[in-house]
Amino acid sequence: MSALDITRPGTAPRAVDRRLLTRLRRHPSGRAGLLIGLALILFAAIGAVWTPHAPDAPNYANALKPPSLAHPFGTDATGRDTFSRAMNGAHRSIGAALLVLGAVFLIGLLVGALAGLAGGVIDTLLMRVADIAMTLPGLVLAFAMLGLLGPGFVNLLIALLIADWAWYARLARSLSLDARKRPHVVAARMAGIPRWRIILGHILPGVALQVGIVASLALGGMIGALSGFSFLGLGVQPPRAEWGALLAESRLYFPLASWLLIAPAGLIFLSVLSANLVGNALRDVAGPGEA
Amino acid sequence: MGHGPESVKARPDTIRRGGLAVAALARVAQAVLTAVAASVIGWARLPLAPGDVAMRVLLARGVQEPSRAEILATRRELGLNDPLPAQFLNWLGGVFRGDLGQSFTSRAPVMQEILERLPATLLLLGLALAFSIVLALFFALIAAAFRDRWPDRAIRLYTQIGAALPTFVFALLALSVVVVGFRMGRVLSDATWSAALIPAFIIGLDRAAGWTQLLRAGLLKEMAGGYAEVARARGASERRILLRHALPNALLPFLTAIGVSVGALIGGAPLIEAIFTWPGLGVYLLEALSARNYPVIQAYVLIAALSYVAAALLIDLVAIALDPRLRDRTA
């Protein structure tokens, strides 16, 4: 009722679709993000089992060929088809990001909700551990973990998991603490509803949605971090294809063969863009009422 | 809206007056605790590392097949037989004396090698940070002042693209344009001011994209807020509201975001330096990682943690100085 009120009298209350996915699909940029994301996932799934050319087999006769019909993104220094390598690497880039982020989301949600709802010693203990993990910027901690575990794709995933979980746990904890004081939770407590049903029915859905929005907004950063570490040779090991590793391979040749950059850089761009679009749209459509 | 009165919750129930000094001291104490915790993690690398450290040290020193006696002697020399807390205190004492141990590979003191490389990294990161803050301020103010008109649309397109390109990918593409397109060759490797300009600008341009989004949203939120509307009703011009009221208020949450981003910048240093073949700490870390040169990794983690703590402290102190509400709350 402030001077900024822009209610429009005479219009019927807008029919809100209650399913989040439907609302996401109607959101213009959310729709674009979902479409790009689905296309990329399909691309990655096919690339994991089939590619037009063998992705890892060198063919020196065919080295550093510019884009052509047979090789739409050209060939690399050992004559491998760049398109096939990008296609085959897609599931490592996208899949790994989704896997790590999904794991971080679950661990963060469980640890945070447990700490926030159990309170006491469990809370103090879990949060001290989280605090220690948060004294370092995530990437520095990931480098430190890689120093301990040694380079490698699985080790990279573990390192990123260790670097990130604490932030989500902190968030989930503070959201759970907030949710515990909400009037509808107090009302349920007064009505004698058992604790576990309040947690599952009232508290966790809202907390999970909020943490999920944050995670979806972080997906782009995760894709970037994974390809960055692989670029440095600390993740996926040659001759395995991965977008960051492809960029590293092509880097030596790009004054001669700049087309080598196009496929991996473009695919990283598209996947981060799609993740950002979906994340922002999710934040828009979820609205404050869902928290 | 229409959701009833904003209620009385806007007013703090108890007002405890403390002032700047108390709040700042509390924050500094917290930073010292964090630094201690970070140094424990930094140190923990060594005892946690797989394999026998003494063995690795001997191998790194060029001893091909060390005998049992040699290994035991090295263990004694490195103090590895002491209980862990004693080892930690020993190491921490060394840190205070400026002794970060000896590099496994070069056998030079780690401190000396770090001091050789630190200025280059500070130059590149500092310059990049300055560029990104200036660019973000500039773009966000323009976008907020011309909301929904073409300058705003253009800036929003730039931020969308910038946010969707990881820094290293953007840096690679930009570098290929600079090197191939403008034929500027590989002049980017010596750690001088002039050489730092182009890489720092490239990094700054990419980092500024996300910050511009954030600051623009903050400015627009403040411009729509209660006091902006009141100022408008008093007859204030849009420019006056934007610069005198919205900007200082929007800068506070923006500062916090910069603090987090400084962490990302420090963590991203190895990647950035690898791309620009910049002779800094990041590349030093990468060499150490592939050689499992633990003292160097240890030292890097410690320095990264300390600079992160220092940056966060600085930003919080600025926020406390700017925001009277923070002074009253923390005191």
Add this chain to the structure above:
Amino acid sequence: MKPVLNCRGLTVVYPGGATPVADISFSVTSGECFALLGGSGAGKSTIARALMGLHRRGTSVTGVLQLGGRDMIGATRAAWRTARGRRVGFVAQNPWAGCDPLRPVRDHVAEAWRCHGLTVSWREIAGKLERLGVGGAGARMVQHPHTWSGGMLQRASIAAAGALAPPLLIADEPTSALDADRAQSILDALRATGAAVVLISHDIGLVLRHADRVGILHRGALVEQDTPDALTSAPGHAETRRLLAALAPLPPRATCAEKTPLLRLDGVSVTHDRGRVRALDSADLGIGTGEIVGIQGPSGCGKSTLLRVAMGIERPTGGRLWRAATLDRPGAVLPVFQDPVGSLVPHWPIWRSVSEPLTAPQLPRLSRAARRDAALSAMSRVGLGDIDPEARPSELSMGQCQRAALARATITGPVMIVADEPTSALDGASTWLVGKLLRDAAERGAAVLIVSHDNSFLKRMADRVTFMEAGRTLAVRAPAHPRSTKRP
């Protein structure tokens, strides 16, 4: 007398084509207080913005709009900017939100001069504040807004709005963020500036007491305007009658049968933070079945703590507390809250929130369909029979949400209902209905404990009202049941 504001056929059309305000005509003469009264969505705020030329880009404002005799329709942005502050001043709803939190209060007042390129001395500002009732203004005005009380800060806002002596002030719900007992002094301060006032409000009681003339807004149209006396004695429009119904007396209480005591507090105190904060100092309270007891007091007086003690979710640290055994059964005490939307589960359909108390394990198990049916009948009892039971809380109005919360609080027939400011987010008609529903619950034998700062609501509702101040209960008194709704 010459009008300082004259509107003829004022119409506002948004870029999308929606017309929030259509064909409005009224005028305000100098020194007069003209109130625009209406529920949410009636177009009050849109009119306020149009009167100051603050409508968004692309919004069209047509008709006649004269400020102090000058035509403002089609005025340039620069002309509007000169007029604001000089010919029309503005007082916002929430004084804290209306101040830049980073600047001291004196800057907030001085801005009224400075943004027109004028200068002003601190002495002059302090004098203005003193005249509006801010004691020790010279020393206090260097403090920041968050350390000021709402009433004082609202006075500073009034000083700023009247800085350049505009002949007209627009006040948008200027008292709704404040405690009820401050409203009078704020409205006095508004009148003290000597300007005519357009008072925008949803609170019919306030408007009838303070305005010289009242315009009733309904769906963007000004359906009726007259003096308060004329409106109350002969309301001409259905909307006026609907708004006046909020002031109608509640049905008289049936003399209750046997009253069994349920709760007794003797000198109960509560301290927080290891004794450093005394939330409750010495509280006495008693309530029995079928009784309605009100608790009234300014914000921060310990009302909510007292309520939590009564609910059994906070333990007293001193004094004696006696609760009947029937209250300890889970579900015996059910709450109603200030925030109606937050008191329902956001991701559940309404019927599920309403029927949740039925799923408590100590009650016999009901099928989903049976619970839904029970929820539907409880909802129709509170007048929500025609809304979609699958709707989420965010799709309902505040009043509808609060009625759903009441349906939930009564669905199991609880022993006691505790209500914390149940009407502060509601308009007059919904307030009346909530009062009636709580009354009905009491008639069925439930004890009803209500915390509120709304004096007139408690007076009409409660059998007894306990006053509180600074953590102490002061007096218990049976409210004088209102005979009429005449202005004092």
